[in-house]
Amino acid sequence: MELGLKNMNNILELKDISISFEGEQILDKLNLYIRDREFVTFLGPSGCGKTTTLRIIAGFLKPDSGEVFFDNKNITNDPPHKRNVNTVFQRYALFPHLNVFENIAFGLKIKKMPKNEIKERVSRLLKVVNLEGFERRRPFQLSGGQQQRIAIARALVNRPKILLLDEPLCALDLKLRKQMQLELKEMQQSLDTAFIYVTHDQEEALTMSDTVVVMNEGEIQQIGTPEEIYNEPKNAFVADFIGQSNILNGVMLKDYRVYFAKKEFDCVDKGFKPRQPVDVVIRPEDLQIVPKDSNSAKFVGKIDSVVFKGVHYEMEVYAQNMYWLVQTTKHLKKGEEIGLNFSPDDIHIMSKLFDQMTNIMMATVIDEDTIKFLDVEFKRVFLNLEVGCQVKLTIPPESIHLVSSDFADIVLPLDSIIYKGAYNEMYFYYEDEEENDKYILVHSENEEEVGTELGLKFDFSQVEVEKFE
């Protein structure tokens, strides 16, 4: 996936960047362009590779393969001190033995700039970050917000072409963070510098950026303007990460026609294969509440909970055997019956992250009445199959239960979890005998963290066994 066009404005280019630590692939063939004077945000959950990408740009890490171009020059092997980029560190990393002036002047002193020029530049930057008169203070005498501004000034005083910011606001309280977001955006607009900003906070990303790069597990999921990312998420991961959403399983019947929640609807999407399984996203603010007997009611349901959120109410509505998240300014009571309406362009259709709808697995008959797959063995009476013959198993996702690992048939890491209205759709990762990446699909009501090892227990009575020819 690539960002933008390869034009003269590109200040930075990452080409096929891959890196792994201790055998774990952190970035996998990452490609990215960053334009001059752009505010780009790398957004993703922790461990998605966003900070690693930033450290590769800064020069603290060398990719295993791939190249970094700065102003069309290959800088992959340049050490950090030779790069025209500066970093604002997560914990500020101000020099404790130097005062504010000396901290900001650090880079300029290294460059042996004349004293009066250093003085002029430092005081100009102190004005930019609103901390005039703080020259003689030591870092430990400053508040978190002030330290952060000094860290920004210390980086910007060198007039880098790119400023890298590694979750710079995460240690600040909410109010200060909001204020700093606006200040950073203003600063960036008044300067000649591209900002690359790393965050896991989707709201921060949407407020500040020209371009948002959504990352997950070392891969770019989507690149676009905040509006594009919010309104047209490319897949269920992006939709889920960018904000609360109703994400449902659906089937594309033909162009402009989709089936989900046990009904058919018109939509504005096309280009899918007929009967292709898809993820359907409807934003909670796009669901309108109408009287339950109204003609426009697409579904009728009952309000299950109401929470006041300041500007709007957030409620869960039970309809069509699933829970719908709805945001509205109307005040309604729990238990009321209402109708839900939405228009075709409120329906966002996305290809599935995993196109598997159930679990189909190869297994071997190891005894008269015993079948083995992965490391799991189970008995099936009246099997009537020869020992050693191959069988195909179909394991419905709702027949697998999450249990503590002591009672589990198998323990696997959770790779992805998305709430689908009535259950969480979970994918568990494993490797088959040929070391291919495989996933087990589970529907569960449990809420679990991605990356944790969880115990799975199969309900073998629901497993379908077929002889494999």
Next chain:
Amino acid sequence: MNRFSLKFLPYGLFMILFTLIPFLMIIWFSFTNESCGLTFENILKIGNYWGVIARSLAFALAATIICLVISYPFACFITKFSKLTQKLLIILIMLPMWTNLLLRTYAWMTILEKNGLINNFLKTLGLPQLRMINTPGAVILGMVYDFLPFMIIPIYTTISKIDKNLIEAGNDLGANSLQTFRRIILPLSVPGIVSGVSMVFVPATSTFIISQMLGGGSNALVGDLIESQFMGSTYNPWLGSALSFVLMIIIALIMAITRKFDKTETEALLN
């Protein structure tokens, strides 16, 4: 009596009995004579021994500087290893401290002696023999060997506590590794250097057994002098106390100067 002072009582008693009273006794002895009369005679007598005091300070200073020169690069070097290797190396550094000081010094005697290990080795090679034992060099060597861990450990501790982000920040702002060292690592390790220097210099100044065993009679230090006032044939505890008292004041003055140097740095690390 409130709860706090009750808890403090055993420690307070200990400090009064074993710190304050002995200290006052030293002062008392320093300014009295055999017949318990007040006198400055003891203090004035010290004038005869300025040479010994100066030698003690000079040897201690030399040993401290050598320790520092060895320890600093070594401490930096240790921090480059994995956490486990670092622990192992620190244990190896401390290991000699668990051996008796007397034994260690005897070991050096057998190495440096006229017919010791080194000279025997030189002899087999047909080289001229060296005079090593009973020289100032031998005393300083003994001090360095005995006190080296006290220099390495505080320096290692401060360097290993420096936030790695600061070094990255230095590189990021254009400093190469030499500039990063000079402008970031070195100034931030000053507190470690100061405590290392005081932990070596103070015991080295008042050491006595090393100088007797490795220095012979001609390199006696103030520690030996004090010892002989109490244990030797020249029994004179009043002069011994006066010597201790003056030595204490000299060391206190030197430490005050060193601490002052350290103050600005530690202040910055308090955040």
